[in-house]
Amino acid sequence: MNKSHILPLTSIRFFAAIFVLFSHLDFFKNTPFYFIYVKEGFIGVTLFFILSGFVLSYSYQEKLLSGEKNKFAFYTARIARIYPLHILTLLFTLFFLYQNESIKEILSNIFLLQALIPKASYYFSLNAPSWSISVELFFYLCFPFLITKSSKTLIKITVIILILKILLSEINISEKATHAYIYISPILRLPDFIIGILIFRLRFNKLNVNISTYQVVIVQTLSICLFLLFIYYSHMVNIKYRFDIYYIIPMSILIISLSYSNGIITKTLSNKTLVLLGESSFSLYMIHQLIIRFIIENKTFFGSNFYMLSSILAISIFGSIFIYKYYELPMKKIVVNLLKKYKSKGNLIPFII
Template identity: 40%
Template sequence: MINTLTSLRIFFALMVFGAHCYVIDSSFNAHFFKEGFVGVSFFFVLSGFIIAYNYQEKLLKKTTTRRTFWVARLARIYPLHLLTLLIAACIGGYVQYSGTADWIKHFVASTFLLQPFFPSADYFFSFNSPSWSLGCEQLFYFCFPLVIPFLNNKRHLVIILFICLLFMLAGMYLTGEEQIKAYWYVNPITRLPDFFVGVLLYQFYRSLRNKKISYSTSTLLETGAIALFLLFFLCAADIPKVYRYSCYYWLPVSLIILIFSLQKGGISRLLSNRFLIIGGEISYSFYLIHLFIILTYTKMTALYQWQLPWTVSVPIIFCITIILSLLSYYYFEKPANKWVKRIFTKKTIINQPHGIINKNTTN
């Protein structure tokens, strides 16, 4: 496990949290908060890096199977997704539906994480809105074992990403304002290059991880990566949003991930704090739960005609979300992950010279 990258997850989850707080108070309509959607881009690129880090050699050397990989990914995302989907179905989702048949269609699409493939907000933001990104992750996970034999080369990956970038820039330029979110923000196919950027980063990481880099140089690089990201982030208001949804942030996000993956500087030492690592571990729960808490609060304030100042309400909502995320991670996510893996593990019979041995394996 790379502790620094785990810790960084909670910071980018907080950016997404801040981006959704505009429903609480208009102060969060400021660019600094609304631009928090970059957290999703970070997670997509990081996903490519971590998946390659954990599985690339194993899949190429056939020490693990595609089925093992897919089962592990299914066990990671589906239990909490299905739980939050059922909660959303009970308390009312993000979008209103025109009837029972319409509700069922949206529910089925959300259940199987197909909602981001439909270019309509009433689909991709239905029920638990943040789960659209899981539909993208699902496509990434499906593709990875199939394409990694062809992408295990920096040069090939750079060429593929350069071609993708050219097509993306042309497509983004030609897309109307009302369609950019459907085609360039939530569409799993157009977000696939983000994942491949992460896979490419892992190829660079393999070349750099054994290089001797001094503590002071590493600290300077980490500081520079953060400064560059903040520069891109604060200047983003002048860039059309369609580009900011993906490729605009490739460079700063990539440098953040690559440099901090080496874990050799002073800021990396700070990020290796146990509490920050726990924060990163619960970030998936935090991401899927936070909007429930925010929307529940806004419904209550509308129903009872009262509202706390945001300086009070937002910290309270944040603390509640953290507590629920901790409970979810330790008492639901981890047990459910093990349970799903066990369910999909089948017994095989191995013939040995001295008899037959039953052994549980995940194929």
Template identity: 35%
Template sequence: MIKPLTSLRFIFALMVFAAHCYVIDPHFSHFLYKEGFVGVSFFFVLSGFIIAYNYQRKFESKSISRREFWIARFARVYPLHIATLMLYPLVGGALLAMNWDTVLKLVSQLFLVHPFIPQTDYFFAFNSPSWSLGCEQLFYFLFPFLALWLNDTRKLFWILIATGLIVACGMYFTPEEQIRAYWYVNPLTRLPDFLVGMLLFKLYDKSTGNWSVNRATWFEIGAVALFIAFYYCGSAGVLPKVYRYSVYYWLPVSLLLYVFAMNKGMISRFLSNKYLVIGGDISYAMYLIHLFIIELYKSTGWNYPWQIVIPILLLITICCSLLSYRYFEKPVNKYIRMHLK
């Protein structure tokens, strides 16, 4: 575990939470909040880095099989996904109006193929954040093959450059009303984010990381400042939103991950705080649970000041995520891996 990166997961999960609070109060419609969708890009790049960090050498040395890897990822992703998928229709009353279209949506989301369907009522059906799990599922399926095929850093770099140019051109020619379906949620077009993370691991793995504390701290400050600058300019609309879904943030997110993966500076020490690390551990649950809690509050029709409501909803989300992580995700993960080994 690289503790600063785990803590960064918590920080970006908070950004995603804030990005969805506009459904409660117009205050969160401000561009600085709504740009929080960058958290998803961060998670995809981080996923590529961490998966390569944990498994690249194992696949190269053949010390792990594809089956073992897929079981491990299934045990991590699917239990909470299925639990929240079951919860949404029950609470939302969708089962009371069951029809063929609802069944198709449930089945597509159950198997995490719904982000491939370019219709909003499919890829955002029920627990809408689960669309990103469909992307992760594709990444995990392909990784054992990519780990061996793209084990050369130079090859991976040039493939990523070519892919980036193709993606940027495709984004330019896509009609405005279709960009979310084809460039935000589609697993195939989000795969380059994952490849960026894999390339980042290659660079990290070749680095000596022989930095002093002072030097590392300045690098960390610089990486944070660069990300904030990109974030502010992006949220102010410097570039069309379609580019900000992925390619625009590749550089600042990559530098952020690379510098903090070194775990050398004073900010890294702060991010290694055990409470922030726990926040990172529960970030997956936060991501899947938070919108459910926000929408549940919205459905009550209550209209309390956001200064009171948002902290309470965040606290409820964190508490539910802690309970989920400790008493559901970890035990079920262990059970599945033990019985499917």
């Protein structure tokens, strides 16, 4: 049985991507547009990771456990979702923004292995934001196995990894090591994804009740306020904890509250335009830094900071919608069909059969 999409959770992906985009506008800090730079914008990635666990559980957990879909179907859908756009942005970088990356760094990008290598020259090479889909691919590989585990087991795994992260955070390690292990490492980011699975189970097993529109509005308003409050006081917390641990609770509450279908906030976030922007958020996330880099390298053509900023936002947003509609969706169908064809010929590796 196909479940309807939870539209508000699609829409907030756009805001997560915009947060990340604004965090990469640091070159505006000393201009009249200093306010556009969002220092805490990297938390958009954490929101993506938690949302990923929640939405994949909502879409696939029942189907995989019941046998309605097998691991091959799941992996095929995930690869078709991320790989075509990844290759497109990688090729654009190689042709227009190449910075003498080595063959090893390029190969690690092609196979989305860069996040597993704790060196910035690898995980931030070529199209730097693609490090996070390297992490996502790790999550995808783990997902069919994680959903077979009890919530208690998942909580234990999460607690163990979080304790390890806290211990690492308290050790006086370099900024490079902090980035490589606490922010980038797929294994140490796994709690974000597992928490998404756990709050899905909490929402639809324990909190799957009808509540009034008035109650939904109150809960959603408070969850948004709580999230903003955490951002406001973030300067008081060490960056090592702000990468994800600090935001886990407010983000989880926000996602749960927005999963209810009634209320004015839900209706607003279910607006067709916002939903389309949310659907295009992966494209926005993947192309925005390339556009920023290209415009900076050609800033004499764009002239003033105003035109640079306007161009970055317009090209990123409208370009992402165009790519989603005319590249992502068609390529997803093509890749799914190709993978099915190769599987039927026995050419795919055994673990996805």
